[in-house]
Amino acid sequence: MKQLEALTIEASALARGEATVIPVYPLGASEAEVGRILQICNACRYCEGYCAVFPAMTRRLEFGKADIHYLANLCHNCGACLHACQYAPPHEFAVNVPRSMAKVRLNTYSDYAWPSSLGALYKRNGLVVALALVLGFTLFMAIATAATGTLWGHRTFYEIFPHNLLVALFSPVFIFAALALGMGVSRFWRQQEPGPPSAEALGEAAHDALTLKYLDGGNGEGCNNEDDAFTHSRRRFHHLTFYGFFLCFAATSVATLYHYAMGWHAPYDLVSLPKLLGISGGISLMAGTGGLFYLNLRRHPLQRDPEQKPMDRGFISLLFFTAATGLMLVLARGSAVLPLVLCAHLGCVMALFATMPYGKFAHGIFRCAALLKWSIERRQPNRLQLGDD
Amino acid sequence: MIDVLVIGGGNAALCAALMAREAGASVLLLEAAPREWRGGNSMHTRNLRCMHDAPQDVLVDAYPEEEFWQDLLKVTGGATDEKLARLVIRESSTCRPWMRRHGVRFQPSLSGALHTARTNAFFMGGGKALINAYYRSAEALGVRIRYNAPVQRLELNDRRFVAAYVGEERIEARSCVLAAGGFESNREWLHDAWGQNAAGEWPADNFLIRGTRFNTGALLRFMMDAGADMVGDPTQAHMVAIDARAPLYDGGICTRIDCVSLGVVVNRDAQRFYDEGEDFWPKRYAIWGRLVAQQPGQVAYSIIDAKAVGRFMPPVFPGTKANSLPELARALGLDEARFMQTMRAYNDACRPGSFNHTVLDDCMTVGLAPSKTHWARPIDTPPFFGYVLRPGVTFTYLGLKVDETAAVRFGGEPCPNLFVAGEMMAGNVLGKGYTAGVGMSIGTAFGRIAGSQAARAALEEREYEAA
Numbered sequence: 001m002k003q004l005e006a007l008t009i010e011a012s013a014l015a016r017g018e019a020t021v022i023p024v025y026p027l028g029a030s031e032a033e034v035g036r037i038l039q040i041c042n043a044c045r046y047c048e049g050y051c052a053v054f055p056a057m058t059r060r061l062e063f064g065k066a067d068i069h070y071l072a073n074l075c076h077n078c079g080a081c082l083h084a085c086q087y088a089p090p091h092e093f094a095v096n097v098p099r100s101m102a103k104v105r106l107n108t109y110s111d112y113a114w115p116s117s118l119g120a121l122y123k124r125n126g127l128v129v130a131l132a133l134v135l136g137f138t139l140f141m142a143i144a145t146a147a148t149g150t151l152w153g154h155r156t157f158y159e160i161f162p163h164n165l166l167v168a169l170f171s172p173v174f175i176f177a178a179l180a181l182g183m184g185v186s187r188f189w190r191q192q193e194p195g196p197p198s199a200e201a202l203g204e205a206a207h208d209a210l211t212l213k214y215l216d217g218g219n220g221e222g223c224n225n226e227d228d229a230f231t232h233s234r235r236r237f238h239h240l241t242f243y244g245f246f247l248c249f250a251a252t253s254v255a256t257l258y259h260y261a262m263g264w265h266a267p268y269d270l271v272s273l274p275k276l277l278g279i280s281g282g283i284s285l286m287a288g289t290g291g292l293f294y295l296n297l298r299r300h301p302l303q304r305d306p307e308q309k310p311m312d313r314g315f316i317s318l319l320f321f322t323a324a325t326g327l328m329l330v331l332a333r334g335s336a337v338l339p340l341v342l343c344a345h346l347g348c349v350m351a352l353f354a355t356m357p358y359g360k361f362a363h364g365i366f367r368c369a370a371l372l373k374w375s376i377e378r379r380q381p382n383r384l385q386l387g388d389d
Numbered sequence: 390m391i392d393v394l395v396i397g398g399g400n401a402a403l404c405a406a407l408m409a410r411e412a413g414a415s416v417l418l419l420e421a422a423p424r425e426w427r428g429g430n431s432m433h434t435r436n437l438r439c440m441h442d443a444p445q446d447v448l449v450d451a452y453p454e455e456e457f458w459q460d461l462l463k464v465t466g467g468a469t470d471e472k473l474a475r476l477v478i479r480e481s482s483t484c485r486p487w488m489r490r491h492g493v494r495f496q497p498s499l500s501g502a503l504h505t506a507r508t509n510a511f512f513m514g515g516g517k518a519l520i521n522a523y524y525r526s527a528e529a530l531g532v533r534i535r536y537n538a539p540v541q542r543l544e545l546n547d548r549r550f551v552a553a554y555v556g557e558e559r560i561e562a563r564s565c566v567l568a569a570g571g572f573e574s575n576r577e578w579l580h581d582a583w584g585q586n587a588a589g590e591w592p593a594d595n596f597l598i599r600g601t602r603f604n605t606g607a608l609l610r611f612m613m614d615a616g617a618d619m620v621g622d623p624t625q626a627h628m629v630a631i632d633a634r635a636p637l638y639d640g641g642i643c644t645r646i647d648c649v650s651l652g653v654v655v656n657r658d659a660q661r662f663y664d665e666g667e668d669f670w671p672k673r674y675a676i677w678g679r680l681v682a683q684q685p686g687q688v689a690y691s692i693i694d695a696k697a698v699g700r701f702m703p704p705v706f707p708g709t710k711a712n713s714l715p716e717l718a719r720a721l722g723l724d725e726a727r728f729m730q731t732m733r734a735y736n737d738a739c740r741p742g743s744f745n746h747t748v749l750d751d752c753m754t755v756g757l758a759p760s761k762t763h764w765a766r767p768i769d770t771p772p773f774f775g776y777v778l779r780p781g782v783t784f785t786y787l788g789l790k791v792d793e794t795a796a797v798r799f800g801g802e803p804c805p806n807l808f809v810a811g812e813m814m815a816g817n818v819l820g821k822g823y824t825a826g827v828g829m830s831i832g833t834a835f836g837r838i839a840g841s842q843a844a845r846a847a848l849e850e851r852e853y854e855a856a
Contacts, residue, residue: 010793043643043705046515049496058500084514086432086641219494228521384699
């Protein structure tokens with residue numbers, strides 16, 4: 001089916017004198033399943049009001065690899081379409097949009113990963129890997145600390161890890177994470193470029209991402225978690241997590257600015273800007289990830305891809321421990337456990353950065369790209385002229 | 390003892406249960422299906438035909454009572470009851486705030502269904518989302534719900550309801566609402582009702598059931614045998630031409646083939662048999678199930694060419710594709726010579742015109758029988774596609790006769806505590822034909838009436854017992 005559409009597009013492009021060759025990619029099993037399901041959905045369309053996936057679907061008659069990855073990343077796994085589906089299991093059509101989309105997303109993250117050879121890490125990056133990395137990094141730092149001083153005793157932050165050492169340790173990891181994510185998402189974007197974004201489209205995509213518009217069930221009542229009832233809890237806990245993360249990030253950024261631009265060196269007072277941002281961010285992050293973990297445990301079994309459970313929970317746990325050790329750092333200030341806590345916190349942060357491009361973190365980047373694609377695409381005229389049914 | 394027993398678990402049953410509970414009655418609802426299949430045919434529905442005199446949230450313009458009534462009169466060919474029909478129409482204009490209170494949400498007309506933006510309010514997520522909302526609301530209000538509880542028979546005393554039987558379990562109640570659906574999934578009953586045709590075929594054996602697998606009509610049969618007043622013809626039903634590969638039950642909306650008016654339809658003998666372009670497809674889709682049922686072998690073939698691709702709702706299964714018409718005939722198993730004769734005659738009869746699928750255009754055939762009166766363009770551009778069609782039964786119209794109180798009747802006399810709603814009585818309003826969303830209008834109106842009446846009857850009985 002896809003071959004036909006691609007050939008048609010190619011033929012008309014050639015006729016216009018453009019030598020565009022549209023490659024046709026073979027579909028993997030999870031992609032083919034999304035293709036099968038969307039063929040059913042496109043003939044039904046009852047769920048059009050829930051989110052952007054279905055209106056985007058109706059602009060297509062056939063679903064190739066690029067369409068499938070785009071739609072899969074547009075899906076927020078809110079679950080509304082599963083509970084409303086007349087074709088959901090036990091119906092023989094066995095339509096399960098959220099699960100099939102989740103399976104494809106795992107492939108998006110691994111297929112488009114940079115460098116490609118590390119893409120397979122996604123599938124193994126679970127809770128155990130995350131915790132092992134945390135322990136590994138913590139141990140490494142603890143040994144290094146013990147070798148240069150003592151691991152127990154009253155020392156200040158920079159006496160344990162000199163500032164420049166921290167910068168030397170973390171910036172390469174962070175830069176690599178940002179680069180790898182950037183390369184991955186640009187591969188995703190280029191496979192089906194929707195054209196340049198208008199300011200309006202950019203604004204809309206940013207709004208939809210920052211408000212989690214598509215976790216509102218299409219009618220402002222939230223999404224599904226354990227059953228067909230709608231709840232705002234996932235959206236709220238996600239907000240706490242997301243904004244908590246950015247408060248923490250802001251805390252670090254402000255501190256960096258203080259350090260280099262102002263020459264004000266840490267430790268800062270409890271009422272200083274970096275501390276306030278960091279403490280509120282840390283509390284928000286702990287509450288958010290705690291809530292998301294709880295919801296994840298209670299999620300309807302059909303509304304998830306069992307294979308992604310380790311990745312989801314690994315990422316949530318890592319964020320939780322990063323926030324928890326960060327807050328403990330505040331409490332441990334001036335006490336003998338500080339070196340240990342610091343090692344643990346830095347271990348968490350290091351593990352978070354190290355797994356960032358190959359773990360659940362990537363969902364945010366790909367989701368934003370898909371939302372922007374949709375905001376651009378929906379402003380373009382629909383090339384189908386479907387008559388009334 | 391329970392005040393109100395509701396037998397059935399679809400839209401009409403839930404409307405009745407909610408109304409009765411709101412009126413202060415204790416309510417037990419018996420759904421024949423297991424929880425995952427609950428809701429009967431309602432889970433396949435998507436909208437409600439609504440009268441309105443001015444634009445309302447998801448509905449544009451106005452759809453006044455008289456226009457709704459004329460539409461109903463036209464599709465039923467007069468096989469309706471004006472008093473009950475007007476009752477349904479007026480109810481449809483006021484029931485939506487109540488539906489919203491119970492969690493039902495509406496969305497604008499779906500893409501590909503814009504013709505209904507004025508007349509039909511679409512349920513957000515479709516009928517199953519509506520059903521889910523009603524069940525949540527019913528549970529929250531304290532309606533007791535039992536799944537896997539099919540009722541085979543009732544205990545009646547004269548015209549009074551006494552008890553219902555789930556297997557051998559006897560369930561008493563002060564009043565009862567029957568809302569257990571038609572008999573569309575009872576293939577033996579369909580077999581008998583349609584009988585044998587002149588060619589010696591049993592047409593109904595080739596029908597597919599678009600609707601729920603749980604509407605076996607057991608209660609309808611019981612009431613018929615008990616001598617209740619009936620209405621309608623057992624062969625009348627909501628029948629659509631659907632893809633022959635559709636599952637035997639619960640194929641629902643996505644099995645429709647919507648390209649009929651863009652091409653031609655031939656039967657097993659490769660002959661055309663009806664004007665494919667008689668009217669807009671939304672006004673004609675519901676007659677094609679019956680048309681196909683009247684063809685030899687109860688099968689037909691919808692034929693289009695490349696010009697039609699992208700102009701109709703995408704079908705769920707891919708069509709049979711060929712690069713020439715003879716190749717298509719062979720692929721579909723049709724007699725090639727006769728097929729080519731039919732296609733040549735059609736193509737030659739197409740008068741040039743300006744094709745426009747959104748109006749009744751001037752593309753028609755000349756000197757062809759049967760003619761194609763609109764959107765007739767030669768089928769000449771490869772690739773060609775063919776879809777095999779079968780009759781798909783959604784729901785049957787044979788029902789219990791009622792008046793405006795929804796009371797079941799025996800010999801013209803209403804029962805004091807037995808009421809009926811939904812498919813079991815839709816035939817009072819809809820003797821034949823169909824117009825989109827009217828089944829839900831009838832189910833909602835009479836479900837609500839039956840629930841209120843049953844609550845009133847039960848509460849009066851309770852007072853009488855206490856006195």
